[in-house]
Amino acid sequence: xxxxxxxxxxxxxxxxxxxxxxxxxxxxxxxxxxxxxxxxxxxxxxxxxxxxxxxxxxxxxxxxxxxxxxxxxxxxxxxxxxxxxxxxxxxxxxxxxxxxxxxxxxxxxxxxxxxxxxxxxxxxxxxxxxxxxxxxxxxxxxxxxxxxxxxxxxxxxxxxxxxxxxxxxxxxxxxxxxxxxxxxxxxxxxxxxxxxxxxxxxxxxxxxxxxxxxxxxxxxxxxxxxxxxxxxxxxxxxxxxxxxxxxxxxxxxxxxxxxxxxxxxxxxxxxxxxxxxxxxxxxxxxxxxxxxxxxxxxxxxxxxxxxxxxxxxxxxxxxxxxxxxxxxxxxxxxxxxxxxxxxxxxxxxxxxxxxxxxxxxxxxxxxxxxxxxxxxxxxxxxx
Numbered sequence: 001x002x003x004x005x006x007x008x009x010x011x012x013x014x015x016x017x018x019x020x021x022x023x024x025x026x027x028x029x030x031x032x033x034x035x036x037x038x039x040x041x042x043x044x045x046x047x048x049x050x051x052x053x054x055x056x057x058x059x060x061x062x063x064x065x066x067x068x069x070x071x072x073x074x075x076x077x078x079x080x081x082x083x084x085x086x087x088x089x090x091x092x093x094x095x096x097x098x099x100x101x102x103x104x105x106x107x108x109x110x111x112x113x114x115x116x117x118x119x120x121x122x123x124x125x126x127x128x129x130x131x132x133x134x135x136x137x138x139x140x141x142x143x144x145x146x147x148x149x150x151x152x153x154x155x156x157x158x159x160x161x162x163x164x165x166x167x168x169x170x171x172x173x174x175x176x177x178x179x180x181x182x183x184x185x186x187x188x189x190x191x192x193x194x195x196x197x198x199x200x201x202x203x204x205x206x207x208x209x210x211x212x213x214x215x216x217x218x219x220x221x222x223x224x225x226x227x228x229x230x231x232x233x234x235x236x237x238x239x240x241x242x243x244x245x246x247x248x249x250x251x252x253x254x255x256x257x258x259x260x261x262x263x264x265x266x267x268x269x270x271x272x273x274x275x276x277x278x279x280x281x282x283x284x285x286x287x288x289x290x291x292x293x294x295x296x297x298x299x300x301x302x303x304x305x306x307x308x309x310x311x312x313x314x315x316x317x318x319x320x321x322x323x324x325x326x327x328x329x330x331x332x333x334x335x336x337x338x339x340x341x342x343x344x345x346x347x348x349x350x351x352x353x354x355x356x357x358x359x360x361x362x363x364x365x366x367x368x369x370x371x372x373x374x375x376x377x378x379x380x381x382x383x
Contacts, residue, residue, distance in 0.1 A: 005363065012359045017124065019355045020348065024120050027344070034136045034342045035083055078104060081111045087136060087344075088122070090114055123348065132349035137341055142349040145334060150353070152224060152330030156322060159249045164256040169303065171257075172264025173291065179269060187261075195258035200321045203251035207325065211247060219247050222327030248326045260303070267299040304368045 032040075081104055084090040092102040094109040102109050114122075126133060132142035175184045210218045220226070224244045225237075232240055271277065272295060280290045320332035331350055338346035 005367075008363050008366070012356065013128075015359060016352065016355050020124060020127075020352065021120070023348070023351055024116075024123075027347075028116055032342060034087055034344065035080060035089075037342045038083065084113075085111065088114065088119060088133075127348070127352050132352070133345040135338075135346050136343050138343075138346075142345045145346065146331065146349060146353055149329055149331045149334045152323065152328050153332055155224065155245060156248055156252050156328075156330065159245060160252040160256065163249065163253050164260055168257050168260035169264050169300075172261045172303075173268055173296075175261065175265040176268035176272065177291070179265075191258040191261050194254050197254060199251055199255055200325060202254050203247070203322060203325045206247045206251055220244050224328060248322050248328060251325075252322050264299070264303050267302050268295060271295045271299045301369065304365065 081090065085092060085104075090111050090113050092104060092109050093112040094100075094102050094106070098106070098108040100106060100108075104111060130143065132146070134141050135145065138145070171187060175187060178184050206219075207221065209215050211221045220243065224241065226232075226240050226244070229237060229240055268291075277290060277295060280294055281287075285293075320336050322328070323330040323333040324336070331353070334346060335350040335354075337343075338350065
Protein backbone atom coordinates (compact mmCIF):
# COMPACT_ATOMS: atom_id res chain seq x y z
CA UNK A 1 0.00 0.00 0.00
CA UNK A 2 2.91 2.33 0.70
CA UNK A 3 4.22 2.04 -2.87
CA UNK A 4 0.74 2.76 -4.25
CA UNK A 5 0.37 5.89 -2.12
CA UNK A 6 3.85 7.05 -3.18
CA UNK A 7 2.92 6.65 -6.86
CA UNK A 8 -0.30 8.57 -6.33
CA UNK A 9 1.56 11.37 -4.57
CA UNK A 10 4.08 11.58 -7.40
CA UNK A 11 1.24 11.76 -9.94
CA UNK A 12 -0.01 14.91 -8.21
CA UNK A 13 2.86 16.92 -9.74
CA UNK A 14 2.12 16.28 -13.46
CA UNK A 15 -1.62 16.53 -12.82
CA UNK A 16 -1.26 19.93 -11.17
CA UNK A 17 1.02 21.09 -13.96
CA UNK A 18 -1.58 20.02 -16.53
CA UNK A 19 -4.32 21.94 -14.70
CA UNK A 20 -2.16 25.06 -14.53
CA UNK A 21 -1.08 24.78 -18.18
CA UNK A 22 -4.69 24.67 -19.42
CA UNK A 23 -5.79 27.64 -17.33
CA UNK A 24 -2.66 29.67 -18.07
CA UNK A 25 -3.18 29.08 -21.80
CA UNK A 26 -6.82 30.18 -21.56
CA UNK A 27 -5.80 33.39 -19.80
CA UNK A 28 -3.57 34.29 -22.75
CA UNK A 29 -6.65 34.47 -25.02
CA UNK A 30 -8.90 36.36 -22.59
CA UNK A 31 -9.05 40.09 -23.46
CA UNK A 32 -7.89 42.51 -20.82
CA UNK A 33 -5.41 42.09 -18.01
CA UNK A 34 -4.26 43.74 -14.79
CA UNK A 35 -2.78 46.72 -16.65
CA UNK A 36 -6.01 47.27 -18.56
CA UNK A 37 -7.93 46.85 -15.30
CA UNK A 38 -5.90 49.62 -13.69
CA UNK A 39 -6.49 51.90 -16.69
CA UNK A 40 -10.23 51.13 -16.62
CA UNK A 41 -10.43 51.85 -12.89
CA UNK A 42 -8.59 55.15 -13.10
CA UNK A 43 -10.48 56.69 -15.98
CA UNK A 44 -11.73 60.04 -14.77
CA UNK A 45 -10.06 59.60 -11.33
CA UNK A 46 -6.83 61.50 -10.91
CA UNK A 47 -6.25 60.12 -7.42
CA UNK A 48 -5.75 56.64 -8.89
CA UNK A 49 -3.01 58.01 -11.11
CA UNK A 50 -1.43 59.60 -8.06
CA UNK A 51 -1.57 56.28 -6.20
CA UNK A 52 0.10 54.42 -9.08
CA UNK A 53 2.80 57.00 -9.86
CA UNK A 54 3.45 57.86 -6.21
CA UNK A 55 3.06 61.62 -6.73
CA UNK A 56 0.86 61.83 -3.62
CA UNK A 57 -0.73 65.07 -2.58
CA UNK A 58 0.90 67.15 -5.31
CA UNK A 59 -1.46 65.77 -7.92
CA UNK A 60 -4.40 65.97 -5.55
CA UNK A 61 -3.77 69.67 -5.00
CA UNK A 62 -3.83 70.40 -8.74
CA UNK A 63 -7.60 70.82 -8.75
CA UNK A 64 -10.61 68.80 -9.74
CA UNK A 65 -10.48 69.73 -13.42
CA UNK A 66 -6.84 68.73 -13.75
CA UNK A 67 -7.47 65.40 -11.96
CA UNK A 68 -10.19 64.42 -14.40
CA UNK A 69 -8.04 65.46 -17.31
CA UNK A 70 -5.11 63.32 -16.15
CA UNK A 71 -7.40 60.36 -15.51
CA UNK A 72 -8.99 60.65 -18.93
CA UNK A 73 -5.58 60.61 -20.62
CA UNK A 74 -4.70 57.19 -19.16
CA UNK A 75 -1.38 56.10 -17.71
CA UNK A 76 1.86 57.44 -19.20
CA UNK A 77 3.89 54.87 -21.17
CA UNK A 78 6.74 54.87 -18.64
CA UNK A 79 4.31 54.11 -15.81
CA UNK A 80 2.76 51.26 -17.82
CA UNK A 81 6.23 49.88 -18.50
CA UNK A 82 7.09 50.05 -14.80
CA UNK A 83 3.86 48.21 -13.93
CA UNK A 84 4.56 45.47 -16.49
CA UNK A 85 8.02 44.96 -14.98
CA UNK A 86 6.65 44.92 -11.44
CA UNK A 87 3.94 42.39 -12.35
CA UNK A 88 6.40 40.07 -14.09
CA UNK A 89 5.26 40.62 -17.67
CA UNK A 90 8.50 42.33 -18.72
CA UNK A 91 12.07 42.97 -17.56
CA UNK A 92 14.78 45.58 -18.00
CA UNK A 93 17.58 44.66 -20.43
CA UNK A 94 20.70 46.80 -20.65
CA UNK A 95 23.40 47.01 -23.32
CA UNK A 96 26.59 44.95 -22.82
CA UNK A 97 29.12 46.81 -20.75
CA UNK A 98 26.59 48.87 -18.84
CA UNK A 99 27.67 48.93 -15.19
CA UNK A 100 24.96 51.04 -13.57
CA UNK A 101 21.75 49.87 -11.94
CA UNK A 102 19.20 48.70 -14.55
CA UNK A 103 16.66 51.47 -15.02
CA UNK A 104 14.30 52.63 -17.73
CA UNK A 105 15.61 56.15 -17.18
CA UNK A 106 18.93 55.12 -18.72
CA UNK A 107 19.32 55.25 -22.49
CA UNK A 108 21.35 52.05 -22.30
CA UNK A 109 18.42 50.06 -20.89
CA UNK A 110 15.06 49.13 -22.34
CA UNK A 111 12.00 47.08 -21.53
CA UNK A 112 11.77 43.53 -22.88
CA UNK A 113 8.59 41.46 -22.76
CA UNK A 114 8.93 38.07 -21.06
CA UNK A 115 7.60 35.19 -23.23
CA UNK A 116 4.49 33.44 -21.94
CA UNK A 117 6.33 30.11 -21.59
CA UNK A 118 9.00 31.68 -19.42
CA UNK A 119 6.33 33.39 -17.30
CA UNK A 120 4.62 30.03 -16.76
CA UNK A 121 7.85 28.23 -15.85
CA UNK A 122 8.78 30.96 -13.38
CA UNK A 123 5.30 30.79 -11.84
CA UNK A 124 5.35 26.99 -11.45
CA UNK A 125 8.83 27.04 -9.91
CA UNK A 126 7.53 29.44 -7.27
CA UNK A 127 4.30 27.49 -6.71
CA UNK A 128 6.13 24.19 -6.20
CA UNK A 129 7.92 25.95 -3.32
CA UNK A 130 4.55 27.38 -2.16
CA UNK A 131 5.67 30.89 -3.05
CA UNK A 132 2.53 32.44 -4.52
CA UNK A 133 3.90 35.97 -4.73
CA UNK A 134 1.95 39.08 -3.85
CA UNK A 135 -1.44 40.35 -4.98
CA UNK A 136 -1.35 43.01 -7.67
CA UNK A 137 -3.93 45.20 -5.96
CA UNK A 138 -4.01 44.28 -2.25
CA UNK A 139 -0.33 44.68 -1.32
CA UNK A 140 -0.40 41.42 0.65
CA UNK A 141 1.10 38.00 0.02
CA UNK A 142 -1.16 35.48 -1.72
CA UNK A 143 -0.15 32.75 0.74
CA UNK A 144 -1.28 34.94 3.63
CA UNK A 145 -4.58 35.63 1.85
CA UNK A 146 -5.20 31.93 1.17
CA UNK A 147 -4.33 30.98 4.76
CA UNK A 148 -6.75 33.66 5.97
CA UNK A 149 -9.66 32.62 3.71
CA UNK A 150 -9.18 28.83 3.67
CA UNK A 151 -10.84 28.07 7.04
CA UNK A 152 -14.11 29.60 5.83
CA UNK A 153 -14.30 27.39 2.72
CA UNK A 154 -13.16 24.29 4.62
CA UNK A 155 -15.85 24.97 7.23
CA UNK A 156 -18.59 25.01 4.60
CA UNK A 157 -17.28 21.97 2.74
CA UNK A 158 -16.56 19.82 5.78
CA UNK A 159 -19.73 20.47 7.77
CA UNK A 160 -21.95 20.19 4.68
CA UNK A 161 -20.37 16.85 3.75
CA UNK A 162 -20.59 15.46 7.29
CA UNK A 163 -24.23 16.45 7.68
CA UNK A 164 -25.08 14.98 4.28
CA UNK A 165 -23.52 11.65 5.27
CA UNK A 166 -25.03 11.63 8.77
CA UNK A 167 -28.54 12.14 7.37
CA UNK A 168 -28.36 10.34 4.01
CA UNK A 169 -26.80 7.02 5.05
CA UNK A 170 -29.37 6.09 7.74
CA UNK A 171 -32.16 7.40 5.53
CA UNK A 172 -30.91 5.39 2.56
CA UNK A 173 -30.69 2.22 4.65
CA UNK A 174 -34.20 2.80 5.96
CA UNK A 175 -35.51 3.32 2.43
CA UNK A 176 -33.84 0.10 1.26
CA UNK A 177 -35.36 -1.93 4.09
CA UNK A 178 -38.82 -0.44 3.41
CA UNK A 179 -38.49 -0.35 -0.37
CA UNK A 180 -41.80 0.42 -2.08
CA UNK A 181 -43.56 1.56 1.10
CA UNK A 182 -45.25 4.93 1.66
CA UNK A 183 -42.21 6.05 3.64
CA UNK A 184 -39.96 5.27 0.69
CA UNK A 185 -42.20 7.12 -1.76
CA UNK A 186 -42.66 10.16 0.48
CA UNK A 187 -38.97 10.56 1.32
CA UNK A 188 -37.99 10.10 -2.34
CA UNK A 189 -40.30 12.94 -3.31
CA UNK A 190 -38.92 15.17 -0.56
CA UNK A 191 -35.25 14.71 -1.46
CA UNK A 192 -35.92 15.11 -5.19
CA UNK A 193 -37.69 18.41 -4.52
CA UNK A 194 -34.75 19.50 -2.36
CA UNK A 195 -32.35 18.50 -5.13
CA UNK A 196 -34.29 20.57 -7.67
CA UNK A 197 -34.09 23.78 -5.61
CA UNK A 198 -31.12 25.93 -6.70
CA UNK A 199 -28.68 26.48 -3.84
CA UNK A 200 -28.57 30.25 -4.23
CA UNK A 201 -32.37 30.49 -4.27
CA UNK A 202 -32.66 28.40 -1.11
CA UNK A 203 -29.97 30.54 0.54
CA UNK A 204 -31.94 33.71 -0.23
CA UNK A 205 -35.08 32.05 1.13
CA UNK A 206 -33.29 31.23 4.38
CA UNK A 207 -32.12 34.83 4.69
CA UNK A 208 -35.63 36.17 4.12
CA UNK A 209 -37.22 33.78 6.61
CA UNK A 210 -34.66 33.46 9.40
CA UNK A 211 -32.11 36.29 9.09
CA UNK A 212 -34.36 39.31 9.47
CA UNK A 213 -35.26 39.66 5.81
CA UNK A 214 -39.04 39.87 6.27
CA UNK A 215 -39.95 37.47 9.09
CA UNK A 216 -37.76 36.24 11.95
CA UNK A 217 -34.35 37.46 13.15
CA UNK A 218 -33.09 34.13 14.45
CA UNK A 219 -29.70 33.79 12.75
CA UNK A 220 -27.06 36.42 11.89
CA UNK A 221 -26.95 37.87 8.41
CA UNK A 222 -23.23 37.66 7.69
CA UNK A 223 -19.86 36.42 8.91
CA UNK A 224 -18.71 33.40 10.91
CA UNK A 225 -18.35 35.10 14.29
CA UNK A 226 -19.88 37.98 16.23
CA UNK A 227 -18.12 41.27 16.87
CA UNK A 228 -17.59 40.36 20.55
CA UNK A 229 -16.31 36.86 19.78
CA UNK A 230 -12.98 37.44 21.54
CA UNK A 231 -14.79 38.36 24.74
CA UNK A 232 -16.88 35.17 24.85
CA UNK A 233 -16.09 32.08 26.90
CA UNK A 234 -15.05 28.83 25.23
CA UNK A 235 -18.61 27.49 25.27
CA UNK A 236 -19.88 30.86 24.07
CA UNK A 237 -17.43 30.83 21.15
CA UNK A 238 -18.53 27.34 20.10
CA UNK A 239 -22.22 28.28 20.26
CA UNK A 240 -21.59 31.54 18.42
CA UNK A 241 -19.69 29.69 15.69
CA UNK A 242 -22.49 27.16 15.12
CA UNK A 243 -25.05 29.97 15.27
CA UNK A 244 -23.33 31.70 12.37
CA UNK A 245 -22.69 28.67 10.15
CA UNK A 246 -26.18 27.15 10.42
CA UNK A 247 -27.77 28.90 7.43
CA UNK A 248 -24.73 28.68 5.08
CA UNK A 249 -24.25 24.98 5.83
CA UNK A 250 -27.94 24.18 5.35
CA UNK A 251 -27.94 26.05 2.03
CA UNK A 252 -24.83 24.16 0.91
CA UNK A 253 -26.15 20.76 1.96
CA UNK A 254 -29.72 20.83 0.67
CA UNK A 255 -28.93 19.47 -2.79
CA UNK A 256 -26.50 16.80 -1.52
CA UNK A 257 -29.09 14.57 0.14
CA UNK A 258 -30.72 13.20 -3.01
CA UNK A 259 -27.67 11.67 -4.70
CA UNK A 260 -26.17 10.24 -1.53
CA UNK A 261 -29.47 8.87 -0.16
CA UNK A 262 -30.44 7.15 -3.40
CA UNK A 263 -26.91 5.84 -3.84
CA UNK A 264 -27.00 4.32 -0.34
CA UNK A 265 -30.44 2.83 -0.93
CA UNK A 266 -29.53 1.24 -4.26
CA UNK A 267 -26.26 -0.12 -2.88
CA UNK A 268 -28.09 -1.79 0.01
CA UNK A 269 -30.82 -3.16 -2.27
CA UNK A 270 -28.17 -4.68 -4.51
CA UNK A 271 -26.40 -6.34 -1.57
CA UNK A 272 -29.58 -7.50 0.17
CA UNK A 273 -30.50 -9.62 -2.86
CA UNK A 274 -27.20 -11.54 -2.81
CA UNK A 275 -26.87 -15.12 -1.64
CA UNK A 276 -24.75 -14.47 1.46
CA UNK A 277 -27.56 -12.31 2.92
CA UNK A 278 -30.09 -15.08 2.34
CA UNK A 279 -27.73 -17.53 4.02
CA UNK A 280 -27.18 -15.23 7.01
CA UNK A 281 -30.93 -14.85 7.49
CA UNK A 282 -31.42 -18.60 7.17
CA UNK A 283 -28.96 -19.10 10.03
CA UNK A 284 -31.27 -17.07 12.25
CA UNK A 285 -29.19 -13.92 12.57
CA UNK A 286 -31.00 -10.79 13.65
CA UNK A 287 -31.93 -8.35 10.89
CA UNK A 288 -29.78 -5.62 12.44
CA UNK A 289 -26.79 -8.01 12.51
CA UNK A 290 -27.38 -8.90 8.85
CA UNK A 291 -27.66 -5.26 7.76
CA UNK A 292 -24.86 -3.71 9.81
CA UNK A 293 -22.59 -6.74 10.24
CA UNK A 294 -22.59 -8.06 6.68
CA UNK A 295 -24.37 -5.78 4.21
CA UNK A 296 -23.12 -2.44 5.52
CA UNK A 297 -19.41 -2.98 4.77
CA UNK A 298 -19.99 -4.11 1.19
CA UNK A 299 -22.68 -1.55 0.42
CA UNK A 300 -20.67 1.36 1.82
CA UNK A 301 -17.79 0.94 -0.64
CA UNK A 302 -19.49 2.83 -3.44
CA UNK A 303 -20.87 5.41 -0.99
CA UNK A 304 -17.42 6.12 0.41
CA UNK A 305 -16.13 6.50 -3.14
CA UNK A 306 -18.45 9.49 -3.49
CA UNK A 307 -17.01 11.29 -0.46
CA UNK A 308 -14.29 13.22 -2.36
CA UNK A 309 -16.71 14.24 -5.12
CA UNK A 310 -19.26 15.50 -2.60
CA UNK A 311 -16.71 17.39 -0.50
CA UNK A 312 -14.97 18.95 -3.49
CA UNK A 313 -18.33 19.72 -5.11
CA UNK A 314 -19.44 21.72 -2.07
CA UNK A 315 -15.98 23.18 -1.59
CA UNK A 316 -15.65 24.33 -5.21
CA UNK A 317 -19.08 24.77 -6.74
CA UNK A 318 -21.13 26.12 -3.87
CA UNK A 319 -18.50 28.17 -2.12
CA UNK A 320 -18.64 31.20 -4.44
CA UNK A 321 -22.42 31.63 -4.32
CA UNK A 322 -22.90 30.79 -0.65
CA UNK A 323 -19.97 32.91 0.48
CA UNK A 324 -21.24 35.87 -1.52
CA UNK A 325 -24.84 35.62 -0.29
CA UNK A 326 -23.87 35.22 3.37
CA UNK A 327 -20.93 37.69 3.16
CA UNK A 328 -18.39 35.03 4.09
CA UNK A 329 -14.82 35.90 3.24
CA UNK A 330 -13.63 32.55 1.87
CA UNK A 331 -11.52 31.17 -0.96
CA UNK A 332 -14.39 30.95 -3.43
CA UNK A 333 -15.25 34.61 -3.10
CA UNK A 334 -11.57 35.55 -3.13
CA UNK A 335 -10.99 33.67 -6.39
CA UNK A 336 -14.06 35.18 -8.02
CA UNK A 337 -13.08 38.74 -7.10
CA UNK A 338 -9.53 38.07 -8.32
CA UNK A 339 -10.85 36.83 -11.68
CA UNK A 340 -12.96 39.96 -12.11
CA UNK A 341 -10.01 42.20 -11.19
CA UNK A 342 -7.52 40.13 -13.25
CA UNK A 343 -5.41 39.60 -10.15
CA UNK A 344 -3.41 36.73 -11.61
CA UNK A 345 -1.36 35.77 -8.51
CA UNK A 346 -4.55 35.22 -6.50
CA UNK A 347 -6.31 33.49 -9.42
CA UNK A 348 -3.58 30.93 -10.00
CA UNK A 349 -2.74 30.66 -6.30
CA UNK A 350 -6.30 29.65 -5.38
CA UNK A 351 -6.47 27.36 -8.43
CA UNK A 352 -3.28 25.63 -7.30
CA UNK A 353 -4.63 25.15 -3.77
CA UNK A 354 -8.01 23.89 -5.03
CA UNK A 355 -6.34 21.43 -7.38
CA UNK A 356 -3.92 20.17 -4.73
CA UNK A 357 -6.71 19.66 -2.20
CA UNK A 358 -8.85 17.80 -4.73
CA UNK A 359 -6.03 15.40 -5.58
CA UNK A 360 -5.18 14.77 -1.93
CA UNK A 361 -8.82 14.06 -1.11
CA UNK A 362 -8.83 11.51 -3.96
CA UNK A 363 -5.97 9.64 -2.28
CA UNK A 364 -7.86 9.81 1.03
CA UNK A 365 -10.79 8.13 -0.70
CA UNK A 366 -8.60 5.15 -1.64
CA UNK A 367 -7.36 4.87 1.94
CA UNK A 368 -10.96 4.81 3.15
CA UNK A 369 -11.67 1.95 0.73
CA UNK A 370 -8.97 -0.13 2.42
CA UNK A 371 -10.13 0.93 5.88
CA UNK A 372 -13.69 -0.24 5.20
CA UNK A 373 -12.68 -3.43 3.41
CA UNK A 374 -9.09 -4.66 4.11
CA UNK A 375 -9.50 -7.23 1.32
CA UNK A 376 -8.94 -4.45 -1.23
CA UNK A 377 -5.31 -4.31 -2.34
CA UNK A 378 -4.56 -1.63 -4.93
CA UNK A 379 -0.98 -2.80 -5.43
CA UNK A 380 -2.07 -6.34 -6.27
CA UNK A 381 -4.74 -5.05 -8.68
CA UNK A 382 -2.16 -2.90 -10.48
CA UNK A 383 0.26 -5.82 -10.68
